[in-house]
Amino acid sequence: MEFRDVVRRRRMVRNYDPGRPVPPEIVDELLSHATHAPSAGFSQGWAFLMLDEPETVGRFWTATTPPGSGLPSGWLAGMRAAPVIIVPLSCKDVYLDRYAEADKGWTDRDETRWPVPYWHIDAGMASLLMLLTAVDRGLGACFFGIPPEQIASFRGEFGVPEAYTPIGAITVGYRAPDRRSPSLKRGRRGTDLVVHRGRW
Ligand SMILES: Cc1cc2nc3c(=O)[nH]c(=O)nc-3n(C[C@H](O)[C@H](O)[C@H](O)COP(=O)(O)O)c2cc1C
Numbered sequence: 001m002e003f004r005d006v007v008r009r010r011r012m013v014r015n016y017d018p019g020r021p022v023p024p025e026i027v028d029e030l031l032s033h034a035t036h037a038p039s040a041g042f043s044q045g046w047a048f049l050m051l052d053e054p055e056t057v058g059r060f061w062t063a064t065t066p067p068g069s070g071l072p073s074g075w076l077a078g079m080r081a082a083p084v085i086i087v088p089l090s091c092k093d094v095y096l097d098r099y100a101e102a103d104k105g106w107t108d109r110d111e112t113r114w115p116v117p118y119w120h121i122d123a124g125m126a127s128l129l130m131l132l133t134a135v136d137r138g139l140g141a142c143f144f145g146i147p148p149e150q151i152a153s154f155r156g157e158f159g160v161p162e163a164y165t166p167i168g169a170i171t172v173g174y175r176a177p178d179r180r181s182p183s184l185k186r187g188r189r190g191t192d193l194v195v196h197r198g199r200w
Contacts, residue, residue, distance in 0.1 A: 006135045012181065013140025015078030016173030022084045026137050027052060030086065030172065033133045037126035040118035041104060045094025046126055047164055049087040060085050063157035064150045064169070078178055079142065082171035086130060087146075087154075089164040090123040123167045130170055140175035143168050 001009075031048055039045070051057050061080055069076070095118055096109040106113055127143055134141035145168050146154055154166060 001136050006132050010131055010135045012142040012144075013171075013173075013175050013178060014075060014142050014181070015176040015178035016081040016083070016140060016171065017176045018081040018083065018173075020083070020174040022052070022139060022172055022174070024052075026139065027084055027086075027172070029137070030130045030133045033129045034086075034088070034126040037122060037129050039122040039125075040095060041098045043095045043098040043118075043122070045091040045098070045119050046123045047089045047091065048126075049089065049158055049160065049166075051085045051087075052083065054083075057083065057085055059157055060087075060154075060169070063153045064146050066147055066150060074179075078176070079144070079171050081176065082142075082173040084172040085169055086172060087166045087169045088123045088127045088130075089160065089166050090117075090119040091164050092117070092119045093163050095119045120165075120167050127168065127170060130172075134172055138174075139172055141170055141172045143170050145169075 027050065031050060034046070034048060035044070037046075051060055057080075061076070065076065092111075095114075096106075096111070098104065099106040099113075100109055131141050131143060146166050151166065154160065155162070160166070
């Protein structure tokens with residue numbers, strides 16, 4: 001697929017064909033492309049938890065769904081149909097350590113030096129590469145947040161070290177008809193609104 005078509009066709013898919021598994025070589029390609037994302041100081045302080053078995057995917061939803069959310073319906077029912085979940089995680093310590101190395105020299109590991117948390121940015125860049133790769137391979141994918149109050153149970157369920165923060169999660173699978181997100185009613189903000197040429 002032409003790159004411009006991949007970019008224009010990408011949208012978050014929130015319902016999947018549960019009977020159609022994702023070929024392992026495509027999952028491997030998603031993960032491999034993720035590692036081609038840029039990263040500050042080439043720190044690569046990211047990690048990816050890949051779940052592709054019904055049992056582990058089920059445990060993900062149990063650990064991350066707030067109690068009392070009721071029976072799976074709507075959003076959750078569609079998302080639960082995804083055969084693959086990839087959780088991108090960021091590790092701040094890798095960045096603080098990397099930038100304390102001789103060529104960077106921030107030996108005090110002071111976090112106030114960081115204009116923005118590059119560790120989350122880099123994991124986000126890797127996530128976008130996975131979303132685009134999914135489109136290129138005829139798949140659907142959706143990046144979504146894990147509720148903050150569920151992070152501890154997610155970590156506990158999958159043995160994720162405290163130093164790693166899930167920046168969200170990505171469902172991957174073959175698309176099934178889904179409802180458009182109500183957020184899309186906002187409309188895309190065009191370049192005339194968001195680009196400031198020459199000065200603000
Ligand atoms: C950081 C981030 C967090 C998001 N969290 C959620 C989420 O929790 N649930 C969800 O259904 N979509 C989530 N989305 C998807 C957005 O709703 C979606 O990208 C936006 O409405 C534009 O639609 P499109 O990506 O299909 O073009 C998230 C997207 C981003 C980038």
